[in-house]
Amino acid sequence: MDDAVLSLKYHVSPDDFKTAGEASSDVKNKLKKMGLSPEIVRRVAISMYEGEINMVIHAYGGEISVDIGMEAVTIVLKDKGPGIKDIDKAMEAGYSTASERVRSMGFGAGMGLPNMKKYSDEMKIDTTIGVGTTVTLIIRLC
Amino acid sequence: MQLRDIAELLNAALLCGEELLDKDVGTVYASDLMSDVLSQVKGHPLLVTGLCNTQVVRTAEMVDIFCVLFVRGKKPDAHTVELARDGMLCLMATDKTMFEVCGILYENGCDG
Ligand SMILES: Nc1ncnc2c1ncn2[C@@H]1O[C@H](COP(=O)(O)OP(=O)(O)OP(=O)(O)O)[C@@H](O)[C@H]1O
Numbered sequence A: 001m002d003d004a005v006l007s008l009k010y011h012v013s014p015d016d017f018k019t020a021g022e023a024s025s026d027v028k029n030k031l032k033k034m035g036l037s038p039e040i041v042r043r044v045a046i047s048m049y050e051g052e053i054n055m056v057i058h059a060y061g062g063e064i065s066v067d068i069g070m071e072a073v074t075i076v077l078k079d080k081g082p083g084i085k086d087i088d089k090a091m092e093a094g095y096s097t098a099s100e101r102v103r104s105m106g107f108g109a110g111m112g113l114p115n116m117k118k119y120s121d122e123m124k125i126d127t128t129i130g131v132g133t134t135v136t137l138i139i140r141l142c
Numbered sequence B: 001m002q003l004r005d006i007a008e009l010l011n012a013a014l015l016c017g018e019e020l021l022d023k024d025v026g027t028v029y030a031s032d033l034m035s036d037v038l039s040q041v042k043g044h045p046l047l048v049t050g051l052c053n054t055q056v057v058r059t060a061e062m063v064d065i066f067c068v069l070f071v072r073g074k075k076p077d078a079h080t081v082e083l084a085r086d087g088m089l090c091l092m093a094t095d096k097t098m099f100e101v102c103g104i105l106y107e108n109g110c111d112g
């Protein structure tokens, strides 16, 4: 990885639907101010927000670190949630274990992980049942 | 069509974002499912929704939607309006149903 120009860290509160998205919003604003292209900013914002929402609705919140380098933006979303049993299945569009409550709030269609894959250049999921999940997203700048 | 024309057509109340009323809206995306908004939206459509929570504004912000119209008389809480203001979004609310809103916008030349 290239030297980070800016490194950011965020704490994501568990089960807090009101504040979910604050981290992604902050990153989006910072990237905009740095003058990155609107398309890159949009890809980072959408993929990070999907990950941030997943941490809130499927895990118990967690930590996000964002490294903005000369060549790429690297986002690491780390939670101590239940883990993902079957990653291939979770990556399928339409697969979701979201609760009725989450669905009533407009999420849980099983589109998040496929969308993160679509908008990032690289995506890696490390997960252990009962321990947690770490999702790494890389969006290249050139 | 400008946002102010849309507000007039739908008898919609402006909740915030007056400075955006001159902006043109080409396309419209109607959904209560933010998962779909995040994965399907292209460009900068007007978002018409019956869902009314802070994540509607967050979702709009992420996909570069600059105006959200709430249907069926739903009004977001003060916190949500505050978020929209911070993100420089326009929020409007109408008593009309999703079906009526989409019909009227379609009749008046808006595309999906
Ligand atoms: N951080 C996580 N911890 C545990 N399970 C997860 C996590 N992220 C995703 N999953 C599992 O993978 C499934 C698919 O995730 P995905 O984001 O694609 O859909 P969703 O969150 O259920 O719905 P949507 O993203 O459309 O709102 C989830 O339903 C959940 O079972």
Ligand SMILES: [Mg+2]
Binding pocket: A050, A053, A054, A108, A111, A112, A113
């Ligand atoms: Mg998701």
